[in-house]
Amino acid sequence: MHLQDAELYRLRSVRDTAKQRQQTAWQTQQSAYERRSSANAIMNQAYEAQQTAYANQQAAWDAYMSVKQANGPRIDSLNSQQERAYHNMVSAFESASSAYYARDGASARMYADQGHAYKAESQACVTERRQLVAKIRTAREQFEAVRPAFQRAKSEYTQARQEFLSAKAEHERAQAEFKRAKAEFDACAKAVKDRLDELNSAHRKRRKDKKSIAEKAGVPSQYRDNVWISKDSDGNTNIYFGGIGKPDGPGHGHYVMDQYGTVTYMRNPSDPHGTQNFIDAPGGILYDRRAQTDVPGGTLYDRRARTNTLPLGVSNRDNDTNDRSGVFYDRRRQIDLHVTQYYKDNYRVSWDTKGKADENYHWTDQNFPSGHRESHIPPEDAR
Structure with a gap:
């Protein structure tokens, strides 16, 4: 109905361009969202892996500390005991040597036996201490073995998080662009709607005006909602109605009203053309041969x-x-x-x-x- 309106055509063209931009922005936003979702999933997996690696490292550390705390005091005690036994051994062997040189065989034997006993005690302390240190060393090695796995998991999580943050920022930019494009499209769509409302209002007014003119001219009521009206340069108003397919189609009716509102010509649908349709004077018709x-x-x-x-x-x-x-x-x-x-x-x-x-x-x-x-x-x- 409004295809000939240049402003409506322009607004629709602008709206269609804005719609294309909105669709492009939406696709860009959707792609960015998919990348963000993928990066988020990878980051979450990396976080879980880091947490698992951290738990393993922490368990190894706790085991190491438990072994160390359990055996550390005993090692310290063994160190002290071994040192005393060593000094006692040295003292006993020195006393045995002195007694031997003094030709005191019994004392020499006694001190020698004491020295050997202290030596055995010292060696026993060393053996036990070595066993305990080995336990601590094993626990330490187990802890050191899991540390690299945690460091790798931590590094992978850090990288995954950086990639997620980058994808998130990209998605937020695309989201903002889509919102701008959508706002622009909504404004264009509103402009088209406003123009259509304006044209429809004008169309309804024209239709009402045409109906009023048709009513004033005496057009039969069944035709008044669908008439075509044109105006001549001399001020005459032509009213067409009742044609096949359209008001001025084949078999149409035709009324003419002058600039003063006087009907000068009346031909109803399917009536023949002729001067009988002119209304020029009271009681007479142009070329009426009955005169x-x-x-x-x-x-x-x-x-x-x-x-x-x-x-x-x-x-x-x-x-x-x-x-x-x-x-x-x-x-x-x-x-x-x-x-x-x-x-x-x-x-x-x-x-x-x-x-x-x-x-x-x-x-x-x-x-x-x-x-x-x-x-x-x-x-x-x-x-």
């Missing part, structure tokens, strides 16, 4: 007053060939442009319609040859 004789029920160009004959018919100029391609037929509006009414006494009256008011009426007496000076004198009973 000289009062014949009740007479019709336009009814020459029964003198000839007692009815018109033989009405035709457009090219009906004989059924050719509608000539200048006497308007294809677009599907209306005759030239009409002829003829009688048995060889009189004919012709006029131009032009789809508006009839004009250029002229009579032809076919009893005279073409070009005869009296061939176009109207009959006596023609007004």
